[in-house]
Amino acid sequence: MLGFILRRLLNYSVMLFAATTLAYFLASSFLNPRSNYLQMRPQPPEASIDLSLDLANVNDKVPVVERYFVWLERVVLHWDWGVSPQGEPVNAAVAYRALVSARLVLVATLLAVVIGVSIGVAAAIRQYRMFDRVSNVISVFFLVCPTFVLALLLVLGGIQFNDWVGSRWFYVTGLGEGGFVDYLQHIALPTLTLTLVGYVGYHLTQRSYLLDTINADYVRTARAKGLPKNLAIRRHALRTSLIPTAMGVVWSLTSVITGSVFVETIFAIDGAGKYFIDALTKNDINGSVAIAAMGGFATCAGLLLADVVVALLDPRIRVS
Amino acid sequence: METTVGVQEAGRQADTVVARVPRARLIVRRFLRNKPAVAGLVIFSLLVLLAIFGPFMTQWAYDDLDFTALRQPPGAAHWLGTDVVGADMFALAVHGLGRSLLIGVIASLGITVIAAFVGTAVAYFEGWPEKIGVWLIDMMLVIPTFFMLAIMVKGASGTSGWLWLTLALTLFGWVAYARVLRAVALSLREREYIAAARFMGVPSLTILRRHMIPNLGSILIIHTVLGVVYAVQAETGLSFLGFGITPPDTSLGVLIRAGSGTLLTAPWMFFVPATLLLALCFSMTMVGDGLRDALDPKSASGGRA
Numbered sequence: 122m123l124g125f126i127l128r129r130l131l132n133y134s135v136m137l138f139a140a141t142t143l144a145y146f147l148a149s150s151f152l153n154p155r156s157n158y159l160q161m162r163p164q165p166p167e168a169s170i171d172l173s174l175d176l177a178n179v180n181d182k183v184p185v186v187e188r189y190f191v192w193l194e195r196v197v198l199h200w201d202w203g204v205s206p207q208g209e210p211v212n213a214a215v216a217y218r219a220l221v222s223a224r225l226v227l228v229a230t231l232l233a234v235v236i237g238v239s240i241g242v243a244a245a246i247r248q249y250r251m252f253d254r255v256s257n258v259i260s261v262f263f264l265v266c267p268t269f270v271l272a273l274l275l276v277l278g279g280i281q282f283n284d285w286v287g288s289r290w291f292y293v294t295g296l297g298e299g300g301f302v303d304y305l306q307h308i309a310l311p312t313l314t315l316t317l318v319g320y321v322g323y324h325l326t327q328r329s330y331l332l333d334t335i336n337a338d339y340v341r342t343a344r345a346k347g348l349p350k351n352l353a354i355r356r357h358a359l360r361t362s363l364i365p366t367a368m369g370v371v372w373s374l375t376s377v378i379t380g381s382v383f384v385e386t387i388f389a390i391d392g393a394g395k396y397f398i399d400a401l402t403k404n405d406i407n408g409s410v411a412i413a414a415m416g417g418f419a420t421c422a423g424l425l426l427a428d429v430v431v432a433l434l435d436p437r438i439r440v441s
Numbered sequence: 442m443e444t445t446v447g448v449q450e451a452g453r454q455a456d457t458v459v460a461r462v463p464r465a466r467l468i469v470r471r472f473l474r475n476k477p478a479v480a481g482l483v484i485f486s487l488l489v490l491l492a493i494f495g496p497f498m499t500q501w502a503y504d505d506l507d508f509t510a511l512r513q514p515p516g517a518a519h520w521l522g523t524d525v526v527g528a529d530m531f532a533l534a535v536h537g538l539g540r541s542l543l544i545g546v547i548a549s550l551g552i553t554v555i556a557a558f559v560g561t562a563v564a565y566f567e568g569w570p571e572k573i574g575v576w577l578i579d580m581m582l583v584i585p586t587f588f589m590l591a592i593m594v595k596g597a598s599g600t601s602g603w604l605w606l607t608l609a610l611t612l613f614g615w616v617a618y619a620r621v622l623r624a625v626a627l628s629l630r631e632r633e634y635i636a637a638a639r640f641m642g643v644p645s646l647t648i649l650r651r652h653m654i655p656n657l658g659s660i661l662i663i664h665t666v667l668g669v670v671y672a673v674q675a676e677t678g679l680s681f682l683g684f685g686i687t688p689p690d691t692s693l694g695v696l697i698r699a700g701s702g703t704l705l706t707a708p709w710m711f712f713v714p715a716t717l718l719l720a721l722c723f724s725m726t727m728v729g730d731g732l733r734d735a736l737d738p739k740s741a742s743g744g745r746a
Contacts, residue, residue, distance in 0.1 A: 133583075136576070140583040148592050265722045267674045269681050270715050273701050280705065379587040386682060387701070397588070398682055401595045409592055417584040 122432065129428050133421040137414070144413040145189055145406075154179045154206040154404040177204050179406050192407070203407030205400070211411045214396060219415060221296070222392035225308070226381050226419070229315030230374060236316065237323025238366060244324070245331035246354065256324065264321045268380040272314045272387040279310050294389040311388045318380040322373040323366060330362040337361075360434060367430040374423040378416050471735040478731020484724035488717070492542050495535030503536035504689055505529065512707050522709040524699060533691055534713050540692040541721070544607050544676045549668035551611035552618060553661055559615065560622025561653040565630050565645065575623070581616045589613050590675060595684050603692070606685045610672050618664055622657060629656055659736035666729040670722050677718055693718045 154177070158170040174180035178191050195201040202211040240260075244253040263271070279291035291310055297303040334340065335358050343353040382394035389395075393412050400408030462470075472478055499520070501507070507519070507527040515522045521530035563574035593609045629635065630653075638648050654661070673693075679685035680694025681701075688695060693714045700711030 136580045136583050139580050143581075144584055144589065144592065147589060151593050151595060261726065262723075265670065265726050266719060267677060267722070269678060269701075270697065270718065273697070273704065273711065273715070277704055277708075375582075375585045379585050382587070382682070383678065397591070401591055402683065404595075409588075413584050413588040413592070416588050420583050420585065 125432065126425070126429065129425055133424055137417050137421050140417050141410065141414040142189070144417075145192065145410050146185065148406045148410050148413075149179075149185045149188065152401070152404045152406050152409065153181070154406065155181055157206055157404055173208070174206065176208060177206050177407065179206060202411040205403065205405040205408050207403075211408050214408070215393065215411055215415070218391060218393045218396050221390065222381055222385065222394055223419075225311060225315065225384070225390070225392065226374075226377055229312050229319055229381075230370075230377055232312070232316045233319030233373065233377070234323055234370065237320035238327050238363075240320070241324045241327025241366075242331055242354075242359065245328045245335060246351075248332060253328075260321045260324050263317045264325070268314070268318050269383045269387060271317060272311075272384055275310050275314055276387065296390055311384045311390060314384050315377050315380050319373050319377045322369060322376070326369050327362065327366050330365050331358060334358040334362045364431055364435050367427050367434065370427050370430075371420060371423040375420060378419055468735045472731050475731040475734055477727045478734075481724040481727025481731065484720055485728060488538065488721055488724065489542065491535060492539035495538070496532065499529060499531050499535075501529035501532040503528065503532040503691060505532070512703070512710075514707075515709055521713050522707070524710055525703065525707075530709060530713050533696055534693075534717055537691045537693045537696050537714060538717050538721070540603060540686065540690065541673050541676055541694070541718070544603055544610070544692070545669040545673035545721075548607045548610040548614060548672035548676075549665050551607075552614040552668050552672070553665045555611065555615040556618035556622055556664070557654050557657065557661055558649065560619040561626045561629075561649050561657065563619070564623045564626035565635075565649060565653060567630075578616055578620050578623070581613075582620070586613050586616065587675070587678070591679060591682070591684055594679055603686055603690065606676060606679070610675055614668070614671060614675070618668070621664075622660070625657060625660055626653060629653055659732075662736065663729055663733050666725055666732060670725045670729070673718070673721060673725075693721075 154174060155170060158165055158173075171180055171182065175183070178188055178195075180188075192203060195203060200212070202215070204210050205214075240256050244256050247253050266274075276293045279293055283289050283291060290306065292303075292307045293310060295307060297307040331354075335354060337358070340353055340358045343357045344350065348356070378394075381392065382397060384390070385392040385394040386398055393415060397409055397412040399405075400412065496502070501519070505528065507523060507529065509527070510519060510523045511527045512525050513519055513523045515530075519529050519531065521534065523529055524533065559574070559578075563571055563578070566574070590609055590613050593613070594606050635648060635652055638652055643651075676685060676692060677694030677697065680687075680692050681698045683698065686692040686695050696714035697711060697718065700707075700714060703710050
């Protein structure tokens with residue numbers, strides 16, 4: 122098991138390295154920090170622009186490969202992700218923002234898995250009945266609705282609810298400064314948005330995979346031996362059907378991470394996603410690459426977790 | 442021996458008695474029986490007609506500003522109201538719808554073509570080319586595609602920016618589809634007709650083009666339809682964040698971005714483009730699902746075709 126995990130870990134590390142390199146070259150060729158200075162009035166002298174760009178290692182007069190190796194050396198040897206064109210270090214800016222986003226994404230993903238899998242199982246057992254049809258229609262709506270429209274609708278709904286109740290239950294900007302209840306009031310709607318974005322995938326895949334296994338011979342055998350229907354499903358069908366769902370966690374995680382960019386922008390949460398958008402707006406190559414790498418790291422962590430879960434669930438996989 | 446002849450006789454007689462239904466008509470019939478799919482097709486057709494003929498239905502162009510009517514609610518002069526600088530909401534929405542549709546359809550077609558070639562090629566070439574191909578595809582999916590897209594289209598601006606955005610959506614959108622198509626194409630590569638073509642010395646690219654891709658036909662059609670939803674969502678999302686399409690040009694994403702600022706004071710600025718976007722995505726998803734059922738020979742509607 123340990124060898125299997127280590128092999129996967131190595132593979133994902135190389136993948137993450139290659140993807141981050143790709144992101145660096147992409148950002149270097151499409152973001153233009155020099156234009157920040159050219160828009161200034163009065164325009165600073167060219168030597169001064171070059172100097173500040175050199176300090177951030179983003180001067181377009183230096184060959185991109187040369188800049189890449191300087192950047193790589195700093196990241197690998199000193200864990201220093203560089204500075205923004207204005208000279209603010211990326212590490213310090215990203216550190217606490219990453220925590221904010223990680224908490225948001227993690228809680229939403231956990232809720233999405235629990236809710237999605239439960240609805241999927243319940244719907245599969247009641248195939249073509251009322252519950253199945255209604256939950257299917259609702260899920261298709263959340264599947265189709267773009268994240269930012271959903272977030273804005275929830276903002277509007279939260280404000281309407283506050284007006285209707287007469288007191289402020291939900292806050293729609295920031296994370297608040299007060300205690301735990303205040304935090305919950307701020308985080309409820311962003312988390313709900315991401316949960317709704319994430320659960321749909323689990324519901325639909327879990328339903329179809331459980332339906333595939335419910336009619337399998339070994340479940341019928343278990344029923345024939347006298348096992349009650351629910352027990353037969355739980356012990357024999359559910360375990361097999363969880364395998365593809367566990368593999369799907371990663372792709373749902375990607376959509377939740379992407380969704381967190383929108384949610385943080387709309388709910389004015391100072392997290393990594395909002396930082397990414399700000400970095401792009403400011404032509405900050407180092408900052409945007411750092412966040413892209415973080416997104417990649419989260420995906421790889423999800424992939425690794427899925428591998429472990431699948432190995433534990435699937436008796437056909439012998440990892441030794 | 443006699444029984445075989447008998448069966449053949451019966452088959453021949455049955456052929457003359459039972460009217461043969463061409464495949465195309467069969468598909469159309471199965472599609473039309475699916476009510477949500479038909480509703481989706483109707484809504485989508487209406488949206489396309491609106492995008493094409495909408496600009497001629499109103500005296501306002503999308504970049505005309507009516508300074509006597511700033512942030513007007515829907516009324517007689519401006520059917521769907523105006524925005525904060527006095528542009529007609531109907532004209533804006535129609536133009537934005539056309540822009541989003543155009544980007545969505547072109548990007549989806551491009552994505553399908555690239556994904557079909559790469560996906561089948563990776564499946565067709567066994568051994569180390571396949572391993573490298575699969576690894577590269579997975580590598581490109583490690584960083585969420587949206588991040589790469591955002592980095593790439595950040596610079597796009599002006600009225601020709603939409604072409605650039607379409608190109609970027611195509612360049613990054615095909616990866617996930619190629620992954621799916623490879624999995625489907627794996628079983629195709631073992632078929633006899635592929636082996637036969639290979640032994641006759643047909644070039645690999647011709648095998649891909651003539652034998653592999655056409656046999657994925659129904660999946661490709663479904664993916665092209667659902668790909669429009671993906672492309673439209675990506676485009677509007679990027680435009681919403683301020684990248685991609687930027688004013689003076691407009692798309693549904695740009696309009697929703699403007700409307701999100703006046704959610705409480707001028708809700709029509711949000712609801713008009715948001716409704717159109719939802720209708721667009723919904724109708725395409727319904728059509729895609731309907732096509733999946735109609736094209737899939739193993740689908741549940743079996744005997745009732």
